[in-house]
Amino acid sequence: MNRSIISLSVLLAGSLALSACDRLPNNGVDTGSPPLDVGGLPSAVPTVEPSEMPSSQPTNPPSGMPSGMPSGMPSAQPSGMPSMMPTGMPTSMPSASPAGSDGPGVASPAPVARGNASAGRDVFRFETFGNEGFWTQAARLPEGIVTAKLTPVQALQAGLHVDIEALSPEVVAVVANELKTDLSPANAPTLNDPKTTIALINANAVIGVVPKDTNNDGKIDVLNGDRVGVSCALCHGVTDRSAFNLPNGGSIGKRVDGPAVTTINVGAILAMAANTRAFYPAAQLASSGNVGRAPSGLTRTSTEAEFDAYFSNPSYYPVGTFDDTLDGNGNSVKNPPLFEQDLAAPFGSAGEIEKLEDFSNTVFTALFDPTALTTADGRKFLQARAGAAGTQLADDYAFVLSQTNVTGYPYVTAQNTGVVSEASLVGRRVDNQKLLDMNAYLSDLKSPAGASVDQASADRKSVV
Numbered sequence: 001m002n003r004s005i006i007s008l009s010v011l012l013a014g015s016l017a018l019s020a021c022d023r024l025p026n027n028g029v030d031t032g033s034p035p036l037d038v039g040g041l042p043s044a045v046p047t048v049e050p051s052e053m054p055s056s057q058p059t060n061p062p063s064g065m066p067s068g069m070p071s072g073m074p075s076a077q078p079s080g081m082p083s084m085m086p087t088g089m090p091t092s093m094p095s096a097s098p099a100g101s102d103g104p105g106v107a108s109p110a111p112v113a114r115g116n117a118s119a120g121r122d123v124f125r126f127e128t129f130g131n132e133g134f135w136t137q138a139a140r141l142p143e144g145i146v147t148a149k150l151t152p153v154q155a156l157q158a159g160l161h162v163d164i165e166a167l168s169p170e171v172v173a174v175v176a177n178e179l180k181t182d183l184s185p186a187n188a189p190t191l192n193d194p195k196t197t198i199a200l201i202n203a204n205a206v207i208g209v210v211p212k213d214t215n216n217d218g219k220i221d222v223l224n225g226d227r228v229g230v231s232c233a234l235c236h237g238v239t240d241r242s243a244f245n246l247p248n249g250g251s252i253g254k255r256v257d258g259p260a261v262t263t264i265n266v267g268a269i270l271a272m273a274a275n276t277r278a279f280y281p282a283a284q285l286a287s288s289g290n291v292g293r294a295p296s297g298l299t300r301t302s303t304e305a306e307f308d309a310y311f312s313n314p315s316y317y318p319v320g321t322f323d324d325t326l327d328g329n330g331n332s333v334k335n336p337p338l339f340e341q342d343l344a345a346p347f348g349s350a351g352e353i354e355k356l357e358d359f360s361n362t363v364f365t366a367l368f369d370p371t372a373l374t375t376a377d378g379r380k381f382l383q384a385r386a387g388a389a390g391t392q393l394a395d396d397y398a399f400v401l402s403q404t405n406v407t408g409y410p411y412v413t414a415q416n417t418g419v420v421s422e423a424s425l426v427g428r429r430v431d432n433q434k435l436l437d438m439n440a441y442l443s444d445l446k447s448p449a450g451a452s453v454d455q456a457s458a459d460r461k462s463v464v
Helices: 018-023 117-126 132-138 141-148 152-157 169-179 194-202 266-272 276-282 304-312 356-367 370-374 376-386 388-403 432-444 455-462
Strands: 209-212 227-230 237-239 251-253 255-257
Touching: 117 255, 117 432, 132 141, 132 209, 132 227, 132 370, 141 194, 141 227, 141 266, 152 194, 194 209, 237 251, 266 276, 266 304, 276 304, 276 370, 276 388, 356 370, 356 432, 370 376, 370 388, 376 388
Parallel strands: none
Antiparallel strands: 209 227, 237 255
């Protein structure tokens, strides 16, 4: 089925140039989080302020995960794909354009419903709605991280970012001293120690990678019963680079919400999971018409090694992109920024969802936990959009989950609506108040200043 089944794109925020991320202000964001002690890290080094840390990469960093995107790789959804919305639902906004506008035909986009912006910041940064079940029990990402012996240096090379304010002063001092070196294992032992990576995750310092106290023992330890999920910040949150910036990679500093994470190697991160096959619908599949960048598609009997090879190859899954369509097509798209979302309607990579909260619900209930596609309503959605091919995708995915001993899904905590609609594409809806809170926060995030501004275009904000 060479058609798109779910259009779940990370939110489009207009035409903000991605290069603006190279000149990010702090956006006035108050992180507000008290520093956490990271168990297992040395603490005997005198405190060093973040401002004393180097702000650029040392020459010849250690090799690790691929960090470059091949030039000329397509980033958009394959042409000719049909609309993704369920039958009978609107697939576009009104066609009339505002007087004097040369933009698309959106006369009156729906006003963004707002909740509490302060609470919405926490939803954006830390809310998983239970997807840690999928990432820990189905995909088994923490197990894969341990097996791969991922070091902090390699995590930075994969484009992950570290929130320095989540670390204690003692840990900051250790990191500061090692960042002044060539980052070799001999000169930066802590940053080349896989145990440090786990400690950073436990401290909730890796932006977008969210640990949860699953066993309710009052402490976080992802190696002893606690789980790891992901939040929206994974692809839309960076740092101010005040401590360290790795060209074509991640950074260390204070959180900055909203920018597109253009250097994250999502494919390599997915391939690191111990059960990469859990991402089956997001891979390029032979049964879906072999649409994508790879010469051939995967099947439901493809091995773990074959899935790892697909996701870890930047020629197939380019750096800075995320496959936001669970359709068996290898069509990952570039991560966009998330500023001023009250101006960004309609939502989705194909512009098919009218309300921001409905789009966010789709991200949480399907994209961050694709096992929902195998439920009765998930199957209803796939069949409505792709007929027998949609049913085959659901059947094949259920087979893969069974073969890899995945049970107890779907994992995300959501209400079963029993209705396949724009508000719940797979018949599930998470806490709506939290979605509205995030609406408010994303609407209030101001775009960073660009190199130049067309004042006439900027003045159109009040018109549109």
